[in-house]
Amino acid sequence: MRAPRGAALVLVLWLIALLTALVGAFAMSARIEHLQQRVQDDSGRAQEIGRAGVAYAMSRLRADPQRPAWQPDGRLYRWRFDGAQVDIRIEDESGKINLNLADIPLLQGFLQALQVEPAAATRLAGAIVDWRDADDLSPVGGGAEGPDYVAAGLPYGPRNARFETLGELQRVLGMTPSLYARMRPMLTLHSRLARPDARFAQGPVLTALGMDAALVQAQREQEWAASNDTMSAPAVASGSGTYSIECSVVDERGRAAVSRAVVRNTPSTAMGRAYTVLGWEQGMASQ
Known part of the structure; x- marks a missing residue:
């Protein structure tokens, strides 16, 4: 009788070990799926916040009586949305x-x-x-x-x-x-220009245009400081209507994402769109 009892005990121990391994594998698989879903949720949320940032930036390119228009010359604008900090930079494509x-x-x-x-x-x-x-x-x-x-x-x-x-x-x-x-x-x-618009060009482009990049950028800095102190900042003077918008999103957990879009003003909103997206890039990173 001892031999069958011993074999049964070994079989039970093997079954327990097998069940333990199966439970462990299931728990690990569930954990991995949870992490994957969390990353997807974070990515989707960051992408939607980035889209919101693009829409908000386009709305701020138009002046109203309560606030000056944002300028598409690469300066930094900061906005908070749904608990996330969004740093926005807008560049007119005509400056490229x-x-x-x-x-x-x-x-x-x-x-x-x-x-x-x-x-x-x-x-x-x-x-x-x-x-x-x-x-x-x-x-x-x-x-x-x-x-x-x-x-x-x-x-x-x-x-x-x-x-x-x-x-x-x-x-x-x-x-x-x-x-x-x-x-x-x-x-x-x-853009539709053979030569970039110097009002919105970066330093190397200004140099290529034969201008003193340091002087032009210093003048811009003065204009930026003045526009922060007064409501008399000019409305957008660009004739292109096409902009690069970069939205850097940092959420409440410190996760960072960057959305980059090239958008063009839509002359008519009959289709329910104020602008058309010509290009879109999305990326995430841990801070």
Whole structure:
């Protein structure tokens, strides 16, 4: 009788161990699902707050008798919504360099303002223009047509058509990831200007326009200080109606999220929309 009893005891112990493992696995799976759902909820909430920030920023671009209009020149505005702090920056797309319209001197000056060596800046500016033009001729001083891409061992050549996305610039011969990252915030495809509007341009763009960037930015600082002390700040003077809006959200638990949108004023609200979203990016990080 002892042998069957011993076997039964071992079997019971194995069953207990198996059940314990199953319960532990279930608890771990439930915990992981809970954390995943929490991240999704946080991401969704942050995204909705970011959307609210974009809508609020667009409403503040219009002046009313009670408050001055916000200016789309990159200054920081702070707003609280649903327990979260939202830092908002608005930039008029007309203050950026349009990749499809800028000429070589403007691109070259912009690259040099970003500390690119003059000869390299000339070659890269030519390569950018060669990417979008339909001919096979490179400008004086450098450029990049099909044979240059073949010589560099690349499996593609210039598009010979307008840039469709800013990311496409990374494929231009001579472009590097670090340089692209510095250029991108000051580039656009949405303005209608061959030369940016200096009222809304950042330092390197001002330099490319042949202006004293430090002087212009100092004048802006004075205007910002004055607009904080008076209700006489001007209404938006931009003719583009297209803006980049960045909303940095920090919620009550310290979780951070960033929403970036490119939006354009809608002339008519017949469809129930005051603006059209041309581009949207969303990201989250822990603070």
